[in-house]
Amino acid sequence: MLDLAVLGLLRKRPRHGYELKARLVELGFARVSFGSLYPALRRLEKRGLIEALRQSGRRKAYRLTDLGEQEFARILGSTDHDEDGRFNMRLAFFQYLEPPARLRSLKRRRSHLVSRLQNAQVALQDEIAAGSGDHYTAALLQHNVASTESDISFLDQLIAYARSEMAAEAPRTLTGGKK
Amino acid sequence: MLDLAVLGLLRKRPRHGYELKARLVELGFARVSFGSLYPALRRLEKRGLIEALRQSGRRKAYRLTDLGEQEFARILGSTDHDEDGRFNMRLAFFQYLEPPARLRSLKRRRSHLVSRLQNAQVALQDEIAAGSGDHYTAALLQHNVASTESDISFLDQLIAYARSEMAAEAPRTLTGGKK
DNA sequence: TAAAGCATGTAAGAGGTTACATGATTGG
């Protein structure tokens, strides 16, 4: 996941490690530590996906190479990054994805969340039925349901937006063709 | 985190690996894989925190030892498991924590979320001010704000509940003492 | 000039992921 983050952030402009970390915190990915970030930068450099531009003082900015841009597109478009924080990370870079791919990705995520919601609802009902009297477990399960529902409606908004984008972008497929 | 989960689930009653995994999925911790669960069981057994009870067929149930119960209490009460999924995991076992410790833990978590909310709000304002026109990044930041707010109000409910528990449990500290 | 924050790095160890392999049990 760090790889996607680094490549995606460098796609916009060169940055150095400390800056990357700050941006990740802004985006809500607070857990990234320097002990994983710096080794990740070296790995990516070794693979030729990014290259260092020595700067003032101790700073070491990196830029995305052409190869890195290809790899970024590949990861961003790949189907298997559906889970949890990974999806949010991909969402942060949706600007670099084609509208149809966006829509596909959003729908896939939505159906993933729907099945999670069903699981959470069943678990909550079972807990209530069991009547264990454990308020905190019940509260946790209730919260799982509520936050998953909220995530789904968030997805619905994004799906509506993505549809409107596609309608606005390629209207000539509706009116075009032979007169 | 897996250690806490396993010890906590076994504290109620013995279970085998497959069962533990199923319960974790119910509780919303879906990412646990058998490739981490079974080695974790062996580690815990080696440390004397759990012990195996051979059962029918291939099943191998484990029970919590006295040492395991101590270790569970230590982890559950420890201050440094404040982050993300770790907190929810602890919440699932709040029934085993003393009411005052619950309240302390909930408050700590709340202040953690409040500072996360501030960060998220600033990031959202900055993004709007920058006017990058990237709808998806803005949506992500907006969602970060909303879901953190929702988490805080969830916490507030739990804090109110924990307070009421303590008031109900020890009312004589209010009326007692010297007449 | 001292402190605080900026900035990069390494090493050890723990732990997770994925893929693979195996065998038991149950239902159609």
Next chain:
DNA sequence: CCAATCATGTAACCTCTTACATGCTTTA
């Protein structure tokens, strides 16, 4: 009896965490 599901396990690989070490830059 076959398939699906239950159930446990191992190995290779990779990554993250934590702790430590270092040095620059700004500002009070």
